Structure formats: C-alpha cells, structure tokens
Amino acid sequence: MNKKEIILWGVGTSRTIRPIWVAEELGLSYKVKPIGPRTGETQTDAFTKINPKQKVPLLQDGDFCISESPAICRYLINQYGLAENITAPACAQEKAREDEWLSFIYGELDETSLYVIRRHEALAAIYGEAPNAITAAKSYFQKHISVAENRLKDRKFLIQNKFGVADIFLTTCLIWAEGSQIELSNILTEYLSNMTERSGYKRARIKNNQKL
C-alpha cells in the first residue's frame, strides 16, 4: 500500500461519519472504502487482517491502522490538525477537558443510551426485544443530555468556544437521538442546526450515506 495513502473504512452509521467529518474539516486527501456493518464486508479475511474486531470505522494511514471512532478522530487531528481547521488541545487541562467530554458522550450517550436503543429496536432480530431497556435507555439519555444542554446555554461549542472533536461526537449523538424519536430541547436543536450547517458536515454526510 502507498505509504502516504489515508483510507477510511466504513460508511452508513453514526460512528463511521465521525472520522469522515474530521477528515473533511481538516481538508485531507483521503479515500473512503464504503463497507457497511452486517453486510459481511467486515468479516472478510482481508478486512479481518487489518481489523480483527471486524468493525467499522477503521483508519489506515500508510502502514498504520487504528480502530475506535474517538481514537481515529483524535489521531487525525493530532497528526494533521492546523490552526486554521482543528487543533489538538494545547495543554494538559484542555486535553483533560476534551477527554472528559468525549468519555461522557461516548460512554453515557452513545454506548449506554443510543446503542442500547438501537440493539433492541432496529437490531431486535439479532439482540432481542427489550421494551423496558429501551424506555430506561431513553430516560437515561434525557437525564445525561441535560448536562450538555446546560453547557450550551451560553456558548456555541462544547469546549473553549471553538469547534472540535467533542462537537462532532455530540452532534452525531443528537442526530442519532432524533432518529430514535427522542425529543431535543430548543437549545440542543439550535446547536444541532449550527453544526449541520457546516460545509464539512454536509460533505461528510454525503460520503457516509453513499450506500444507504
């Protein structure tokens, strides 16, 4: 493989759009391999060799491969971020603040709430029906999203008044929540529409939806 080639594997989900969006915001030259989950495309020998987890997204940057959407996004920013697009946190405190938001969004909103809903709604044929788990996950989401809502009462972005990876994670979770019929407050709806107006997001959405 060309050592300089950047390839993002995976399209079609809230997790796959994150690194595509980062790549667009950074103005990177990269390719998307539009493989999707539950299509068998993540189970091939060739893909398993580069990601034994058999999941997307996956980044290949020359000979370097990395999975997990938070790790991929941060790697791209650390490696290719510039002052005029997105930069990595400048000091230990800023880095810790970003860690805090990313862990919260990924742990409480994505995995503990939205993915639980998805497993027992859209993917119930695989993971089983569990209406109580869906109801509990929806109210868990509402409780935790209020923290982000409070934070956004008097600011446009989650951290430092500048756009960053935490905004990409929160935005993708809010879109996912809307798709799961979770009602969002006015503050969150306004934040969401500011984020989705970004040209980087619009280009990423087209790339991420290419197989839907």
Ligand SMILES: N[C@@H](CCC(=O)N[C@@H](CS)C(=O)NCC(=O)O)C(=O)O
């Ligand atoms: N923690 C991972 C989750 C990745 C994940 O679960 N990906 C799903 C799609 S959203 C997948 O590839 N599943 C494999 C399959 O079902 O074939 C991340 O954030 O990147």
